[in-house]
Amino acid sequence: MKIQSFRGFRDILPDEVALWHTVEAETRELFGLYGYSEIRTPVLEKVELFSRSVGEDTDIVQKEMYVIENKREGNMALRPEGTAAVVRAYNEHNLAASRPVPEKLYYILPMFRHERPQAGRFRQFHQLGAEALGIDSPAIDAEMIAMVANLLKKFNVSNIEIQLNSVGCKACRPAYREKLKAYLAASYNDLCQDCQNRFERNPMRILDCKQEGCQRIVAAAPVMIDHYCQDCHIHFSELQEYLGIWGIEFRMNPRMVRGLDYYVRTAFEFVSSSLGAQSAILGGGRYDGLSEDIGGPHVPGVGFAMGIERLISLLQVELPPKPIDxxxxxxxxxxxxxxxxxxxxxxxxxxxxxxxxxxxxxxxxxxxxxxxxxxxxxxxxxxxxxxxxxxxxxxxxxxxxxxxxxxxxxxxxxxxxx
Incomplete structure (x- = not known):
């Protein structure tokens, strides 16, 4: 029998590795300029880390996690995303007591999701991401967006649009949630099965559905931007002012939500017309309640993650391995x-x-x-x-x-x- 790799898992061959090294080196140099330090978390984490932070109803937890049964110590999951693991490490090692605030951390790590492989999407994939922990100022949100914009500029990635939104907070989201449900109730039977499941538990996720029928329904749905509390309104207004100082252009997208439950307030995506239907290069936002969700203290934070395979697909350059002299x-x-x-x-x-x-x-x-x-x-x-x-x-x-x-x-x- 000829043994081959599993579907969705790929080899990175010698002719490709030089470009990966360049991406990683340029990323480390730029993130260091902004004061970020590298962190590496384990491939295996407790399942509860992701079910309690990412959300029980998310596709990651319900469909995509690779789970290994471990009756002695509790079930383990191959790391599907980086943010929850970084926050867990921050709390477990009490970094707040010995390091400055905000704590700025970045990672370049493999992730694992059991989803259908397609062009540019794999079951083992690699992400570079960053997390700024300890403060809730919109200034750090703006700095992170500017840092990512500079990283893509460094790689000469063109046709980029930054989309921005605020998804509110625990104070103002409940009232908006009920308004959204009232609007969606009239079209409940026309929603896809996943969105019908989300209707009670997390109706805002319906705004993120990629099914054409659901997109038509939510096109006229009420938006969070009209329901902010005073604090969210001030936070979002200041964020836009800080982005102006950085010289960052963006487009408001009031129907953009992030796919994970821990996001509050700031949400952003970088999209490219070069990628076709799957246009997002990266996404991020603020997650001020995540630490508490996994049993830690209140630690506000903001972060982003970008797929390295997706980034490399946009680079118009080939770097052969260094030749033998x-x-x-x-x-x-x-x-x-x-x-x-x-x-x-x-x-x-x-x-x-x-x-x-x-x-x-x-x-x-x-x-x-x-x-x-x-x-x-x-x-x-x-x-x-x-x-x-x-x-x-x-x-x-x-x-x-x-x-x-x-x-x-x-x-x-x-x-x-x-």
Whole structure:
């Protein structure tokens, strides 16, 4: 039987990895500029962490989590999203007592969701995200949106629109919720099955449904923006003012909600016309009650997450792996150990070097050097060792010269590094 990977799980091959390294390095550099530190949480967490924070009625909890039964310690889930795990770690290690406020954390981690694989969507996928914990000021919300905008600008991602909304808070949402239910009741039988299930438990999620029939129904639904309490109104107005200071353009989308239950007030999405129907590149918002939902103290927070696979699909660049600088062609058994010692010295000097590990003809070794794309090939055999020299062949100019073996490292270092 030929064993292959599971559907929805993919290999990231050597020719792709260079681009991933670039994305990760640029992200780390920019997030560090904004004062964020990296955190890495376990792949496995207690199921309750997500059911209590993300929401029992969300698709993630009901349909998409990979759950491992563990009768001794409680069932475990493969991490489906990053925010709840970061807040759990923040509370568990009491970071509030030893680190400044706001605590700024970011992650670059694999996530797992048991959903139907499709173009750009996998069951194991990777997210980069950030969380700012400890304050509820809209200034930090605006800074985060600006940071994400700068990250996409750094990658030359075009055709971007920032959509903004506020989903209210526990004070003003209940009254709006009842108005929304009253409006939706007349069309209840025309809603999809998922939205009928959401009607009682979380009717605001119906606004987020992608089914055409449900979208038509909610097109004229009442919106949260008309029902804010005074605090939410002030918070949202200040957020827009701060975005103006940052020079961030946005479009109001009063029917945008986030797919997870923990969001309050600020909600935002970055969308691109380059992605077709699945236009969202990333989303985020404020989650001031999440910490309490998982048994911690009150810790206001704001965050976002972006799929790295989705981001890479937008990048108009290919980065091949860094080429090997030097190949050592070994002529005869007596030259093998000196060649390995030379390879060691060249690598210690920072020169990417390969050689032929098996007995091969010179023609075969030169062919391999060509496939590796090396700039220089060293020919080293018994005759060269007796003379104390090696032949350095320039593969680009098709020229060669003899170099004293003690001078090889210095000579090649000068040529390779310029």
């Amino acid at each position: 030097v190949f050592i062609a070994i002529l005869g058994a007596a030259a093998r150990k000196p060649a390995i010692a030379l390879q060691r010295d060249l690598r210690q000097a920072g020169i990417r070097t390969e050689l032929e590990y098996q007995e091969k003809s010179l023609k075969s070794q030169m062919k391999k050097a060509g496939k590796l794309g090396v700039t220089y090939t060293i020919l080293l055999g018994e005759d060269e060792l007796e003379k104390g020299i090696a032949v350095v062949r320039d593969m680009v100019e098709s020229s060669q010269q003899e170099v004293a073996i003690p001078q090889l490292v210095e000579t090649l270092l000068h040529r390779v590094r310029g």
